Amino acid sequence: IAGITQAPTSQxxxxxxxxxxxxTQDMRHNAMYWYRQDLGxxxxxxxYSNTAGTTGKGEVPDGYSVSRAxxxxxxxxxxxxxPSQTSVYFCASSDxxxxxxxxxxxxxxxxxx
Amino acid sequence: xxxVTQLGSHVSVSEGALVLLRCNYxxxxxxxxxxxxxxxxxxxxxxxxxTTGATLVKGINGFEAEFKKSETSFxxxxxxxxxxxxxxxxxxxxxxxxxxxxxxxxxxxxxxxVHP
Numbered sequence: 078i079a080g081i082t083q084a085p086t087s088q089x090x091x092x093x094x095x096x097x098x099x100x101t102q103d104m105r106h107n108a109m110y111w112y113r114q115d116l117g118x119x120x121x122x123x124x125y126s127n128t129a130g131t132t133g134k135g136e137v138p139d140g141y142s143v144s145r146a147x148x149x150x151x152x153x154x155x156x157x158x159x160p161s162q163t164s165v166y167f168c169a170s171s172d173x174x175x176x177x178x179x180x181x182x183x184x185x186x187x188x189x190x
Numbered sequence: 191x192x193x194v195t196q197l198g199s200h201v202s203v204s205e206g207a208l209v210l211l212r213c214n215y216x217x218x219x220x221x222x223x224x225x226x227x228x229x230x231x232x233x234x235x236x237x238x239x240x241t242t243g244a245t246l247v248k249g250i251n252g253f254e255a256e257f258k259k260s261e262t263s264f265x266x267x268x269x270x271x272x273x274x275x276x277x278x279x280x281x282x283x284x285x286x287x288x289x290x291x292x293x294x295x296x297x298x299x300x301x302x303x304v305h306p
Contacts, residue, residue, distance in 0.1 A: 081233075110293070117199065119280060119296040120234075135293065167233055178224055179294060181233035 080104070081182035083168050089188045090158050098153040098185050100168030108171045109151040110135075110179065111143060113164040120167065126151055158189045192217045192283050196297035204305050209253075209268040211300050213281030216262060222284040223264045224294070225255055227277045234280060240264065251275070276304045 084099045102109065107128045112120040112135075122135030126145040140162060142154045151170075155162055165186050169179040197212040215221055222241050226234040238249025245257040251274075255266045264281060281297040 112296075117298055119194075119298045120294075121296070122293055125293055169234075178236045178239055179234075181226075181235070183231075183233045 081168055081170060081180055083166075083182035083185050085185060086183070087186040087188075089190060092158055092160060092189055094158050096155045096158055096187070098155075098166055098168075098187070100151045100153070100182060101149050102151075102168075102170045102180075103149065104170060104172070104180065105148060106170035106172045106180070107148070109145065110169045110171075111141070111151070111153045112167045112169065113137065113162075114167060114184070115164050123153065123166075160189045163187060163189045192221070192285050192295040194281050194283050194295055194297035196279075196281050196300050198300055199298060200301045200303065202303040202305065203271045205273055206270050209266070209271045209275065209302065211266040211279050211281075211302065213255075213264045213266065213297060214262055215264060215281070215283045217283055217285060219285060223255075223257060224282045224284065225249065225253070225264075225266050226280045226282060228280065228299075229277045237266070237279075271302075271304045273304050273306065276302055278302070 081102045110125045111123040114120045121137050123141050124143040126132045129148045132143050165184045167184045168182045171179040193216045195214045224239045225237040228234050238247050240247050240257045248254045253268045278299045278301050280299050282294040
């Protein structure tokens with residue numbers, strides 16, 4: 078079934094550790110996005126990529142980095158995790174950037190202790 | 191800059207009653223508007239979208255929404271609630287202008303509870 082795969086599904090991480098959340102899509106969408114979801118705040122955009130080789134900052138980019146080496150993969154890295162990064166992280170993709178709706182993965186639940 | 195406000199973080203209805211979830215937006219360019227639903231421990235699924243054309247849009251599961259430019263609103267309705275509609279609903283606006291390239295700005299979400 079076509080869609081977005083996120084890994085891991087959940088993780089508990091010690092503060093200060095480095096962590097990469099993986100996201101792979103098989104729909105050949107050009108645009109990909111990372112959001113974090115926090116209670117009462119909805120989803121907030123962390124980083125996005127309009128096409129392979131390009132990335133941009135969203136609303137809450139500090140403490141996170143991304144890369145887009147190819148069309149299918151869009152990993153999100155926390156270089157040195159802090160407790161405020163405890164959240165549920167969603168990866169999404171879309172074709173034609175905004176004209177077509179975004180498709181979402183099932184999320185990664187991350188706890189930083 | 192875009193923003194979305196969902197009025198009411200929690201809405202409770204009886205099974206069979208009308209569902210009305212409110213969404214107001216602000217956007218400097220003509221908006222594309224979306225409603226998504228999220229069931230527990232799952233990602234977001236698209237319910238419906240407004241891009242251009244007809245202002246009343248129909249989505250899945252009997253939901254519909256009407257784009258009202260004068261009121262900057264995009265409220266979600268369903269004539270008769272079903273127990274399976276219990277979930278969290280998100281309104282979102284897409285900015286196609288400038289450097290945003292289709293990034294979504296989400297509202298805070300509304301949790302819908304359906305009572306038997």
